[in-house]
Amino acid sequence: MDEQIIRTLQEQAIEERQYIQEKYGQDEDVVQVVNRRDYLTGRQSAAVRLYDNERNVPLHRHGYIELMYAYKGTFTHRFGEEKVLLEEGDLLVMNQYVEHCVVESGEENIGINIIAVPEFFEKPFQMLKKQNKIMDFLVEMLRRNTRKPQYLIFHIKGRHALENLMENLIESIMEGNGASEEISQYTMGLLFLYLAEQMDREEHDPVENYKDEIIQETLKYIEIQYRTARLGKIAEDYHLALPSLSKLIKEGTGSTFQELLMKRRFEKAAVLLLETNLPVEEIALNVGYENQSYFHRQFKMRYGVTPRRYRLIHRRKMRQQGKI
Structure with a gap:
């Protein structure tokens, strides 16, 4: 990935860190609900943020869909009482009802978060042609009357097509104009198609x-x-x-x-x-x-x-x- 992208995200993270900490605090006994407007402005449907070790948002859920890409290093994620290790190259996809937080990561780790509203995933959903775990996930996510917590984990390290799609997705979202938003949605659709094909070759879903x-x-x-x-x-x-x-x-x-x-x-x-x-x-x-x-x-x-x-x-x- 272009190092300039990482530097841009790092600068952005410094500006946001104090605001997030002041707004949501560090109370581990309270499950915070993080507002989408903390990251998305105007008609924006998706944004990219860097997870940095000083952000430390406590156990929370949010009013948006979140993807976390472990670009470098490892992250231990907490889902309620369960802890899951994300290794370098893993992609975590969470709907807005999952209670979670990062409880451990190394100092040099780089995690890239994609924050998006459910509508961002309508085109990716249309691109999926048959029933699979990803389609089931999207159906639940786009259904207005559901509040079922769900997350999926994918291991994409070493799969060059998937790694390239992730980088293209991050870059197109960061460009932030109308054309790039449509490109971002189709890129997400391609990513899901590749992941669905990968899952068809495997006996179980990624969590299993x-x-x-x-x-x-x-x-x-x-x-x-x-x-x-x-x-x-x-x-x-x-x-x-x-x-x-x-x-x-x-x-x-x-x-x-x-x-x-x-x-x-x-x-x-x-x-x-x-x-x-x-x-x-x-x-x-x-x-x-x-x-x-x-x-x-x-x-x-x-x-x-x-x-x-x-x-x-x-x-x-x-x-x-x-x-x-």
């Missing part, structure tokens, strides 16, 4: 993909780090609250984190009993249990016999089958 990613990373983490794995480490990595992460894992796997961890540990213990001559006490330590009586009790609960008896029975079978 993000959840699936967390679950797969959790399973991989347990598989490799079973001895010392802890739920708090994943929560820290993904900037999620422990209750939200626990619920996500339970819904995605049917088991709690602790159940998955114990299953992996005792599977590994069973392998070590058969493939090594390590003492049972050492095997317990190797899979993460210092409490020997607890290890023996849990092992017998799972396999019906003590660890030593398990080794004896299964090694005898292996000798009979010629495997050892």
